[in-house]
Amino acid sequence: MDLVLGQFAEENIADLSDEQLDELEIIMDEEDQDLVQMVTGAQAIPEKFQTPLFMTIVSYRPDFDLVTAQNGHSPK
Template identity: 95%
Template sequence: MTGLVRTSADLDPRRRRILYRCWHRGIREMDLVLGQFAEENIADLSEEQLDELEIIMDEEDQDLVQMVTGAQAIPEKFQTPLFHTIISYRPDFDLVTAQNGHSSK
């Protein structure tokens, strides 16, 4: 998946904004991780989970990529079921890099 497929017409404004932000991170790898997660789950998240997702989205993309790939330990504040579900949306970063015309080596 390379971008938004789901319609946001049935979502409230907060969920629409979060969905958009998840797909427009600035780093393609995080677009894919957060975007795919949000696309599949945004409608069913509780208000508390939305709060947590917004805190996660406030983190720097480089730090998030490092956590997703295992290059950086996941801080205690993100040792939550929601964060672990999010990082399970782990695309093949080498393939993504190759598709974007960059060498991963």
């Protein structure tokens, strides 16, 4: 989840309100395993995360080729 949240934050942090930044911090403090299960639908999304920001993160698709290239590997 760090790759997803990190890229999301990099691309969107300048446009987030103070309230959304606080919410993002709470989301980032959640256990990765729980976040993965919520994002994949394996676990219901708790009420505290049923927010527009969390739904935007759920629908976000990071560019994993960029991550691979930054780590010195060739994108597929």
